[in-house]
Amino acid sequence: MKKFLFVATGLAFVLGGCSKQGDLDLSSGVGVNVVRSGCPIVGVPEGLGDITIFRAGGAQNFSDLDVVANITEVRGSCNDSGAKIFSQVDFDVQARRYDTRAAREVSLPYFSVVTQGGSAVVAKRVGEVTLRFAAGQERASTRASATAYVDAAAANLPEDIRRRITRPRKAGDADAALDPLAQPDVRAAIARATFEHFVGFQLTEDQLRYNVTR
Structure with missing residues (x-):
């Protein structure tokens, strides 16, 4: 499961860390500017935003489906004004059940x-989200949130790395054409200072295997 979880960390997420005036600009002088903040990137790891539950004793066939649900509308907010960066991820859970006869909580x-x-997990929490179906109701949804703290010192780039990235370069300088972000030690420092705040379903091995192979 760990291997599958971290496949997603190299992907581009629609939602990113918060940014504000004064954040470090990681542009190399040309192209698109990228503003870096200490706030974590937020998102849902690939394959962990859906859960499928089958009826007890049934096989993994369509006729045995009990409940399917997915995480959507992921929204991140962040407060990085203190020694600890506060990150909150709000999200919706939408579910569908296949036996609608009685009222039910899932x-x-x-x-x-x-x-x-x-790659390095620095904090993890597991919780539950409850959906309530009225009798005859096929679909239900609810909202949930998850919070976490990140050490601000660890999320900020060392001053020498900042200077190397932001140092003005003039045509004719020996290193004018060199992109500091392409240098291994700079890239490593940026990676160490980059945090991600992910939410997803806590799947069993069978549920994870189903998501991968369906």
Whole structure:
């Protein structure tokens, strides 16, 4: 599951860390400017935003489906004004059930994880989100949120790395054409200072295998 979780860290997420005036500009002088903030990137790891539950004792066939649900409308907010950066991820859970005869409550486990540099887990929590179906109701939805803290010192680039990235370069300088972001030690420092705040369903091995192979 860890291997599958971190496949997503190299992907581009629609939602990113918060940014504000004064944040470090990681542009190399040409192209698109990228503003870097200490706030974590937020998102849902690939394959962990859906959960499928089958009826007890049934096979993994369409006729045995019980409940399917997905995480959507992921929204990140952040406060990086203190020594600890506060990150909050708000999201919706939408579900459908296949037996609508009686009223029912369904609780689904989800995780909130903070990773550093795309691989190291620095914090994880597991919670539950509950959906309530009225009798005859096929679909239900609810909102949930997850919070976490990140050490601000760890999320900020060392001053020498900042200077190397932002130092003005003039035509004719020996290193004028060199992109500092392409240098291994600079890239490594940026990776160490980059945090991600992910949410997803806490799947069993069978549920994860189903998501991968369906």
